Amino acid sequence: MIACTRDCYDTCVFDDNFRPIKSEPTFGFTCSRGNADLRRNESNRLLSPIVHGREASLEEAVREIVRTVKSLRPEEILHVEYDGNQGLLTWYYPARFWNAVGSASTDYSICSSEGHAALKEVWGCSCGAGVEEFRRARAFALWGSNASVSFIHGWHLMKDKYKIVVDVWKSETARKAEKSYVIKPSSDGWLALGVIKVLVSRGYGDLSNVEEPERLKELIDRVTVTDVAEVTGLSEEDIVELAELYHYYEPLTVIGFAIGRTFDGFNSVRLISLIPAVLGLGRWFYYSNTYTLGIDFDYLRGLHLARPSRVVGMAEVGEEVEKGKIKALFVWNSNPVLTLPLGDRIAEAAQEGRLFLAVHDPFVTETVKAASVAIPAPTYLEKHDVVYGYWHDYLVYNEPIRPKKGITEPELMRALAKEYGLTHPLVEEDPWEAVNVALRGTGVTLEELREKKVVKVKRKVPSSRPTAKSVSMPKRPKDGVYLVFSSHPTSTNTQFTEVYGYPKELLTNDYEGSITLMTDFGELTVQVRRSELVPKGVIVAYKPSLKLGLNKIVPPLKGRTGTPPINSTQVELRKP
Ligand code: SF4
Missing domain, CATH: 2.40.40.20 (Barwin-like endoglucanases)
Structure with a gap:
């Protein structure tokens, strides 16, 4: 068995012949990437370490990284990694070395963290609907989610049901939905508030379903449907119709990560999530179930024993590099030259010798091309790991189905620690023991996972009531x-x-x-x-x-x- 480790809602599970398994959660089909994974595995690979533009040995590459790390203050060194591979040993565990030497860390904020934090504030946890609830739902309301493209197995369970889409353009998903509303960018919070207002005024919704209802009452009293129409670009009839559809269909609300990446996105996520609450449907939303499974990500990163010297926003990495505050970057699992704001400044600084850029990656990405030192990594098809999904509840013990090229992330972390002369419990703990400890909260042991390969986790969803305590008036997006x-x-x-x-x-x-x-x-x-x-x-x-x-x-x-x-x-x- 092997699970796709890409940053994707679906986390497809494949059999030993790399065929998508017929049962839940993959239902016998995969996407164009899954279909081409074996082919891609042999192309554009980084096959040899590169040190300052020439092929080198692994030992030389490791020496060059450690020499640079020792020559700088920890706060001038930043490790940048994200969800290019969602394996516990690939994404999380290697941060231990960098935390042990006290380098700076990012805030891991580029994608979903804003929405997780917003939902935690309202609901105590971002945990929401899972596969069973998707099966049970008779309708869906998707906000900022192009699910027919980005969430194909969730879509598989939606496609014969009534779907409402709210987005800023007529996306592929909006075109396939029974009803869609195209709104102005960053006006989602206004629309959510307008829907709540109509639901309450028509007697369909009840503010007492949330804690501190007076706060929500104050907000809906401050807006009119006319205001909401003006800000969102919808007609007043559209807003009333959307509320009526919510009342009639009681759709499961899918909140796309895109909402958290808008102006005032934090508040928009909070307000959207309160629509099902006001309707008396409880936690009838889905955002991401990363924190439902009980995996101790902080333990994997070693935060119980060491902390980064400072935290740099992912928004600010390019800017800090440009200003010379960061002198060395160690990158894995991501391609920041193309994906972070002002990421081109990273490549520019590396080329001009103002930044030492070390990259560990299976492929020759744009960040690898700009690197001072690049070290090949195996793909997920070439190594053991434990993989979780953020929609379904399965843990998968990945076993390699292709020969390994490069050095795994835990191996490189330990090589760096050895060259550095670092003796620290974080780097001395066996990686698999760390995984076993991190899995304790899931109720699944590594031994069980190794034996069964795929194990369904009993989800932990708090039963706390939502609170409107901190929701605020949506901000008005600027015209433009x-x-x-x-x-x-x-x-x-x-x-x-x-x-x-x-x-x-x-x-x-x-x-x-x-x-x-x-x-x-x-x-x-x-x-x-x-x-x-x-x-x-x-x-x-x-x-x-x-x-x-x-x-x-x-x-x-x-x-x-x-x-x-x-x-x-x-x-x-x-x-x-
Ligand atoms: S649908 Fe997502 S999880 Fe499945 S193979 Fe494609 S990228 Fe991977």
């Missing part, structure tokens, strides 16, 4: 043109662009040809194509189009808990 990002069926961010390519054009409502996008942080000339699916004031980029270098103009802004609001990137346009 917004660049937004949408999922694409053939890529996970920039992964798989080497197999399937990437869209070279962005979508607009009213212009065709070459156009320059400008922010305070730079400008970029791109090709755009007119599409009736996109409203005025919106430019849609599929995420793999990050290959065009779009992140070089994305401002280093932070949401309430640090997530950059990249789906609210306001741009000025210059047409030739």
Whole structure:
């Protein structure tokens, strides 16, 4: 058995012949990436360590990294990793070395953290619906989620049911839904508040279903449906209709990660999640179930024994590199040159010798191309690991089905520790023992997982009532043109662009040809194509189009808990 480790809702499980298993949670089918994984595994691989542009031995590469680390203050060194591979040993465990030497860490905020924090504030935990609830639901309301593209097994359980989509463009999912509403960027919180107001005023909803209802009452008293229509761009009839549909269908609300990456996204997630509460449906939403399983991620990262010297927002990495505050980056599991705001500054600084950039990756990414030192890593098809999903409840013990190329993340971490002369319980604890401890809260032991390969975890969903204590009035988004990002069926961010390519054009409502996008942080000339699916004031980029270098103009802004609001990137346009 082997589970796909990409940052994806589905976490497909495959048999030993790499066929998607017929049973839950993969139902016998996979996506274009799963279908091409074996082929991709043999292409664009980093096969030898590279040190300052030439092939080198692993020992030399490790020596060069450690020499640099020892020459700098810990707070000048930052490790950058994200969910390029969701394995416990691949993503989490290697941070132990960096925490033990006290280097800086990121805040892991680039994707879902804003929504997790928002839901925790209202519900005590972001835990929501799982596979059983998806089966049971008779309708779905999807906010900022292109699920037919990015969440195909969830979509499999939705597709014969009534679906309502709220998005800023007529996405693939909106086109397949029974009903869709295209709203102005960053106006989701307003719409949610408007829906709650209508539900309450028509007697369909009851504010006493939440703790501190007077707070929510105060907010709905401060808005009119006319205000909501003005901010969202919908008609008043649309808002009433959406509330009526919520009342009639009682849909399971799916909150896409995109919402947390908008201006005021934290508050929008809170307000959207309160719609089912007001309807008396309780925790009838889905966002991400990462924290439902009971895995101790902090233990894996060693935070019980060592802390980073400081935390750098993922929004600010490029900016800090540019300002010279960060002198060394150690990167794995991510491609920050293309995916973080101002990530191009990382490549620029490395090329100019202002930054030591070390990268551990299976593939020759843009970050690898810019690296001072690059070390090959095996893909998920080539190593043992434990994998979890953030939708379904299965843990999977991954066993390699292809020969290993490169050095695994725990092996490299230990090689770095040895060269450094570091003796610390965090690096001395056996990686599998660390996994076993981290799994304690799941009720599954490593031994059981090794024997059964796939084990369903008993989910832990708190029964606490939601609270409106801290929800606030949504902020009014500024008028203007917004660049937004949408999922694409053939890529996970920039992964798989080497197999399937990437869209070279962005979508607009009213212009065709070459156009320059400008922010305070730079400008970029791109090709755009007119599409009736996109409203005025919106430019849609599929995420793999990050290959065009779009992140070089994305401002280093932070949401309430640090997530950059990249789906609210306001741009000025210059047409030739
Ligand atoms: S990217 Fe998602 S849908 Fe595709 S194989 Fe991986 S988990 Fe499955």
